[in-house]
Amino acid sequence: MGHIIHVFGIKPICAFQQVFKSTWLSGAFSPITGDHFQLILPHCNADNFQVFLDNFSKENPKELKIMVLDNGRFHKAKKLIIPENIVLVFLPPYSPELNPAEKMWAKYKREFSNKFYNSLEDVEDFITNVVKATSKKEVMSICGYSYVFLDKIWAI
Template sequence: MRLSLNKDNYEAVNLYFQDEARFGMMTHLGKYLTASGVKPIVNYQHVFKTTYLYGSYSPINGDSFVWEINGVSTGIFEQYLKAFSLYHPKEYKIVVIDNAGFHSTRNIEVPDNILLLRIPPYTPELNPCEQVWQYIKNRFKNQRFETMESLRDWIDKMVNEMTCQTIKSITGNHHYLNAFNATFNN
């Protein structure tokens, strides 16, 4: 696919992978390193309060745009895209999305500086954003949060501690990088 862009409107083009992830107050148990024969002790709670992260991550330069919001819907997705379009407004964003039902673009307005590309259905392995969520959730295991505010603080800290280099190392895939460079660096 060839894109024709009016170069006067945009200073840069970037590739992002977008996805959502749910985080909640229920303790997710994971492996623990202990002495042989010693059973690990984890404070566990069974609470069904959750929040969601909407995230877009670039394997090109490690840039990211993350929103924490309570829920998933077409309306929220549209709001996210509008906010994302204002982040580096002179950047043309090619955003790869999955086929979640609320990603329907029939009745939403997609900003001019965003192009949405869908991956085939049932192929999460094609979306490097899934690895970002795994990176965060690996650090989320065995955590216990007393309040939603403490959970949100932890998420905020995790997201803000991820450097561009970390994001590039997680999302970087030579197939995507080569295709992007062949298309936009000629």
């Protein structure tokens, strides 16, 4: 005669708090020269975007920097003070495919995915190494959208 076996799961009860830590990589990439500037920041908000703009403006300070951006709220915050050597150009809504930087973010995400990190510092170290290994030639290849080189559309 067969036996009937009852299997019960036991759910332990204990105090638990899910904790997430994050860091943000902000960046600008030139499809023309291959120059790139990235900064690891603790949050993705207007205050940190201001930090990015201020630091980016100090890189080759005599150079005019035209930044193509999506319509993120923090990109358009009223409290932002745009440095004199930076011009912000906003893409039409819901058109990330027009932003050359999106391809760089995809590249970085592929390199970052499916890896285990013991700490946020390990994540930042990995990001720093990936950024340092990014060549100008790679940036030009990835970000070289044809519309960037059509001088008749730039009426700034």
